Amino acid sequence: MTTTSATDLDETTKQLDREYVFHSWSAQASLDPMVIAGGDGTVVWDHAGNRYLDFSSQLVNVNIGHQHxxxxxxxxxxxxxxxxxxxxxxxxxxxxxxxxxxxxxxxxxxxxxxxxxxxxxxxxxxxxxxxxxxxxxxxxxxxxxxxxxxxxxxxxxxxxxxxxxxxxxxxxxxxxxxxxxxxxxxxxxxxxxxxxxxxxxxxxxxxxxxxxxxxxxxxxxxxxxxxxxxxxxxxxxxxxxxxxxxxxxxxxxxxxxxxxxxxxxxxxxxxxxxxxxxxxxxxxxxxxxxxxxxxxxxxxxxxxxxxxxxxxxxxxxxxxxxxxxxxxxxxEGIVDNARRVGADAIGPALAELQERHPLVGEVRGEGVFWAIELVADRATREPVAAGVIGQLKKELVTRGLLPFAADNRIHVVPPCVVTDDQVAQAMEIYDEALTAVERA
CATH class of the missing domain: 3.40.640.10 (Type I PLP-dependent aspartate aminotransferase-like (Major domain))
Incomplete structure (x- = not known):
């Protein structure tokens, strides 16, 4: 009896996607979408077991978290x-x-x-x-x-x-x-x-x-x-x-x-x-x-x-x-959690990132609805080039975080059930990824 490995499942998923699925807002030929096989709360994973903090909430819609x-x-x-x-x-x-x-x-x-x-x-x-x-x-x-x-x-x-x-x-x-x-x-x-x-x-x-x-x-x-x-x-x-x-x-x-x-x-x-x-x-x-x-x-x-x-x-x-x-x-007090975690954890942590990283022009938001606006020059507020955002997304995913990117911004939009520990873990990843991009 033949068993299919997790890696094979990921590759089969990609192959089927490339051959049959037409994606929105995209030129089709160059796409290489991430495989998502499962999720729980604020975490998703592929068939091979690689796990990611979902700080995109997919399209900012999985407010209650995955598989509640x-x-x-x-x-x-x-x-x-x-x-x-x-x-x-x-x-x-x-x-x-x-x-x-x-x-x-x-x-x-x-x-x-x-x-x-x-x-x-x-x-x-x-x-x-x-x-x-x-x-x-x-x-x-x-x-x-x-x-x-x-x-x-x-x-x-x-x-x-x-x-x-x-x-x-x-x-x-x-x-x-x-x-x-x-x-x-x-x-x-x-x-x-x-x-x-x-x-x-x-x-x-x-x-x-x-x-x-x-x-x-x-x-x-x-x-x-x-x-x-x-x-x-x-x-x-x-x-x-x-x-x-x-x-x-x-x-x-x-x-x-x-x-x-x-x-x-x-x-x-x-x-x-x-x-x-x-x-x-x-x-x-x-x-x-x-x-x-x-x-x-x-x-x-x-x-x-x-x-x-x-x-x-x-x-x-x-x-x-x-x-x-x-x-x-x-x-379960999930709306209250979103308010509290935004005020007590996400907001202060993003303010610290802004102090440490010259790429960060402004952070703003409330609840679990935040944006990091990235600039090439803080004085002129010139937005970073698209390539910088692309590199930052790559650095974030490599470190185990799914980002939501739009124009010259990374949006910090986890599910409303996110915990303080998960926020702290995510902020370390944002910090490391920003440092890598700034050095490059």
Missing amino acids: PAVVRAIQEQAAVLSTIGPATANLTRGQAAERIVARAGAPFSKVFFTNGGADAIENAIRMARLHTGRDKVLSTYRSYHGNTGAAIVSTGDWRRIPNEYARGHVHFFGPYLYRSEFWSDSPEQESERALHHLERVIQSEGPSGIAAILLESVPGTAGILIPPPGYLAGVRALADKYGIVLILDEVMAGFGRTGRWFAFQGHDVVPDLIAFAKGVNSGYVPVGGVAISEEISATFDERVFPGGLTYSGHPLAAASIIGALDAMES
């Missing part, structure tokens, strides 16, 4: 009862999942429209805003990512929008980013004030009567983990109210514990009209997303048909995974 038994068990138990059912039916698991999301969002949210993920959550939030207001335009920032479908990718501000600009009615503006201010600001308060002035001028110039929604990530994630300065989100809410515009907050990446709160906006004296969510709501164990809808917007469709739907909206396995994840996060 409560979530796995919830999916298994639901599969044994009812694996799928159409969205037009009433299903107990679906209702319970929606109830839990509404409870954590708080007033004035009353309903949840379930989607397959974050991008189509954005699509449907935009649709609701347009139908509710009878207007068309959507304002969003240049430093943003909202997903890879029609309106979501055009709402996105980064380079991925440009080859995909097929949707109508989208306008972009600059949000606050004090380290690289577009507004010549020298304090967070000034950055907030000037960014709000800029936004109001864009609203006025575009014609308020034609603007359906302002769409913002509560904390821009892929764009750099840009914590809003004091008063900014509240100021956007005030502008939306002034001009009768719907405020959509994208909590796909920032929500469900990532910032040490259930929703990131809950730390910023603001309540949106619609919340787009996905990722952390069930840590990606089953594809799911959704829109939490305020009572006012929900009422728009009491006697009017909402012209949208998805075959898998509120899929029972996804709903069960939401219940399992949110209940475990609450009972």
